[in-house]
Amino acid sequence: MTAFPLNDFDDFPAHSQDNPDRTLPAGIVSDDEWLLRSQFSENPEKGCELLFRRYYVNLCNHAIRFVHSREVAEDIVSEIFTAFWQNKTFLQVNMSYRAYLYKSVRHRAYNYLKWQMRFIPPADAPVHASDSPNPDEALQYSELHQRIEHIVRELPAQCRRAYLLKRVEGKKYEEVAEEMKISPKAVEALVSRALSRLRKELSAHWVLFITLFFC
Amino acid sequence: MKESVIRALLFDFFEGNTTSIQRKLIEEWLAEPQNEELYYRYLDEWESQHPQFTPDADRALAHFQAALNGNAEEPCQNTSWEPTANTSRKPWVWVAAAAAIAALGSFVFQKQIRYKSLESEPGRTVSYRLSEGTEVLLNSNSTLLVPRFGFSGKTREVYLDGEAEFKVTHTRDNDRFVVKMADDYQIEVLGTEFVAFSRARGKRVFLKNGKVKLQLPEGKQVYMKPGNLFVSGRNGAFEMTAPDDPRPYTAWKEQTFYFDNTLLSDVALQIEEQFDTRVRIPDTLLAQRRIGGIYKAEQADDLLQILSELMEIEIIQKDDHIELTIPKLP
Numbered sequence: 001m002t003a004f005p006l007n008d009f010d011d012f013p014a015h016s017q018d019n020p021d022r023t024l025p026a027g028i029v030s031d032d033e034w035l036l037r038s039q040f041s042e043n044p045e046k047g048c049e050l051l052f053r054r055y056y057v058n059l060c061n062h063a064i065r066f067v068h069s070r071e072v073a074e075d076i077v078s079e080i081f082t083a084f085w086q087n088k089t090f091l092q093v094n095m096s097y098r099a100y101l102y103k104s105v106r107h108r109a110y111n112y113l114k115w116q117m118r119f120i121p122p123a124d125a126p127v128h129a130s131d132s133p134n135p136d137e138a139l140q141y142s143e144l145h146q147r148i149e150h151i152v153r154e155l156p157a158q159c160r161r162a163y164l165l166k167r168v169e170g171k172k173y174e175e176v177a178e179e180m181k182i183s184p185k186a187v188e189a190l191v192s193r194a195l196s197r198l199r200k201e202l203s204a205h206w207v208l209f210i211t212l213f214f215c
Numbered sequence: 216m217k218e219s220v221i222r223a224l225l226f227d228f229f230e231g232n233t234t235s236i237q238r239k240l241i242e243e244w245l246a247e248p249q250n251e252e253l254y255y256r257y258l259d260e261w262e263s264q265h266p267q268f269t270p271d272a273d274r275a276l277a278h279f280q281a282a283l284n285g286n287a288e289e290p291c292q293n294t295s296w297e298p299t300a301n302t303s304r305k306p307w308v309w310v311a312a313a314a315a316i317a318a319l320g321s322f323v324f325q326k327q328i329r330y331k332s333l334e335s336e337p338g339r340t341v342s343y344r345l346s347e348g349t350e351v352l353l354n355s356n357s358t359l360l361v362p363r364f365g366f367s368g369k370t371r372e373v374y375l376d377g378e379a380e381f382k383v384t385h386t387r388d389n390d391r392f393v394v395k396m397a398d399d400y401q402i403e404v405l406g407t408e409f410v411a412f413s414r415a416r417g418k419r420v421f422l423k424n425g426k427v428k429l430q431l432p433e434g435k436q437v438y439m440k441p442g443n444l445f446v447s448g449r450n451g452a453f454e455m456t457a458p459d460d461p462r463p464y465t466a467w468k469e470q471t472f473y474f475d476n477t478l479l480s481d482v483a484l485q486i487e488e489q490f491d492t493r494v495r496i497p498d499t500l501l502a503q504r505r506i507g508g509i510y511k512a513e514q515a516d517d518l519l520q521i522l523s524e525l526m527e528i529e530i531i532q533k534d535d536h537i538e539l540t541i542p543k544l545p
Contacts, residue, residue: 032256045283052279053272058262060270074270075331082282082364099255115336138245138254139228139238146231168268 033096040090048085051097056081059105064168065145066109067116068152071170076112080104106141117199151201155194162187163194216244218253225257229265282364330360330374337491338514340468347371347384349392354378354467356491366390378412378488380468383425399432400447410464414488418447421464462509472510472518479504482522483539490515493536501528501541 036054040047056077063073080101084090093100152160158180165176166187173191177184221244227233228241244250335341335353343351346365353359357377366372371392383392385406394402396413407425412418420429420439427439432451439445439455444464446454458464466473472485480502483494492515496502504526512518519530519537529542 048283049276049280052276055259056272056275057266057270058259061262061265061267062258064267070268070270074275077270078275078279078363079331081279085279085283086365096252096255098259099252102255102258136242136245138251139242142229142258143231149231 033098036097044085044088044090047090048081051084051101052081055098055101059101062102063105063109066106066148067112068148068164068167069170070168072112073109076108077105080108110141110144113202117202147202148198151198152194155197159190159194159197162190166191167194216240221253222257222260225254226261229258229261278364285365285367331363333359333361335377338489340470345371345373347386349384350382352380352468354380355489375411375413377414378410378467380408380410380465382408399430401430403428403430412464416484418445419464420445421461423461466509470511470513472512474506474508474510476505476507478502479506479522479526479539482506482518486515486518494519494539495533495536496539498541501539 036047036050039050059077059080060070060073063076064070067073067076084101089100090097152163155163162176162180165171165179166173171179173184173187176187180187221241224233224237224241228238233241245254333341333343333351333353335355335357337356339355341353343353343359345351345361349371351359354377357375357379359377359379360374362372369388369390371386371390372395373393374395376397381392381394381404383404383406389405392404392406394411396402396411396418397415398418400413400418402409402411402420404425404427407427408423409425409427410419410421410423412420420427421444422439422441424441426441429437429439429445431437431447431453435451437445437453437455440457442457442461444456444458446456448454463473463475467489472482472489474482480496483496483502486492486494494515506522506526510518510521512521515537519539522528522539523530527542529540531538531540
């Protein structure tokens with residue numbers, strides 16, 4: 001399993017203390033979450049559970065677009081919910097829970113990807129993404145997973161197949177080898193070729209991404 | 216803009232089917248703060264309509280509920296150490312697991328659900344604070360598995376592959392802290408500071424403070440006192456010493472290498488462990504040369520540079536490894 005250092009995570013900053021300007025008027029919160037909110041004020045535990053039931057599957061589906069691994073996607077989403085409960089984040093979010101959860105998934109998935117692709121940000125880049133609303137950020141994330149999809153789609157057929165079986169489905173090299181009727185060594189080579197292609201093609205993208213987010 | 220229009224536009228955008236002009240339009244629309252909420256609402260709607268896989272929500276929910284209640288999970292039944300790296304998550308495994316549960320009448324949790332793994336990249340140490348306060352400094356290229364939803368029950372169990380320093384906090388209930396390592400080695404403590412090394416080539420524990428019990432293969436046990444160093448040998452043999460100088464065992468914390476009459480072949484191994492860079496020394500005479508000193512190196516190259524100057528050796532970068540040789544005289 002590939003996980004990643006926790007201290008590299010920056011969930012979307014939920015606290016409004018250091019930035020009081022950010023607190024949105026109460027009217028902004030979408031009304032469809034009203035029921036959830038009232039549940040949270042009565043019984044946060046039950047509220048968390050409802051939230052989990054409502055969003056877990058969709059969030060996993062969103063996360064996998066970035067990380068291309070079922071296991072990692074599920075881990076990321078589970079960790080977000082656990083932190084949401086343990087850190088009592090629900091008391092602090094100043095946007096809808098849905099927006100908070102999607103943003104967290106995107107940030108964590110992005111951090112994972114950064115780590116997975118061995119991308120090292122420039123030393124002077126601040127650790128936290130900007131707290132101010134950034135209309136472009138929401139779009140950039142969607143474009144990032146489209147880009148990943150595009151790169152994978154362009155891989156040679158064998159290479160793509162090995163990559164998907166190994167990475168997305170989390171099969172062992174031996175299992176993939178059996179399924180593809182080639183040697184485990186060959187599978188390894190195909191997967192690493194796919195990864196290095198991703199690494200290479202994304203690195204150009206990173207530079208853009210980083211400049212927009214961190215500068 | 217009408218809501219139905221923006222919804223259609225956003226759906227196209229999520230698919231990657233918008234023109235740059237439409238993108239501009241969305242960007243302007245998003246500049247209104249309240250529209251960001253709508254954006255995520257439609258994103259969620261779009262995700263519901265475009266599923267990619269079926270996460271096991273029931274299982275995840277069960278674990279989340281356990282975390283919500285702060286409940287003790289069942290103690291781990293399997294005592295053997297298995298790496299979780301490639302554990303398959305195909306549905307049939309779960310069917311088989313369900314059958315096994317029915318047969319055994321006991322619930323066996325799979326490690327990859329109960330544990331999450333903390334890892335460090337080659338050449339970097341990472342520090343963590345576990346949920347109950349224990350501090351862990353993970354040496355590079357190492358993995359530590361910790362319970363995903365916090366510790367529960369009487370023992371706090373973690374799995375180490377690689378090297379780490381632990382500052383274990385003493386809990387009120389005197390819960391044991393157990394570091395499990397490969398090949399049936401494990402360390403049991405209440406509250407101490409120690410450095411554990413667990414890789415394929417051997418196990419090593421250096422105790423700084425407190426008291427430690429080591430479980431060895433075949434059920435053997437030894438106790439360690441502060442300052443003691445435990446090194447595993449072949450076939451379950453081991454050596455317990457009290458070194459005068461602890462620095463060789465803690466040097467990595469400062470990204471420093473400590474060599475004291477150390478074989479060059481050993482140095483190569485340490486580079487491999489620290490930086491995940493394979494180093495080969497084809498010349499056996501060269502491999503047997505020894506080196507001493509304390510060197511700071513944040514990358515493999517830093518140390519190799521020093522070696523090449525000190526020992527007059529040549530460093531050759533090959534495809535997937537680095538080769539150390541004695542330069543041929545012109």
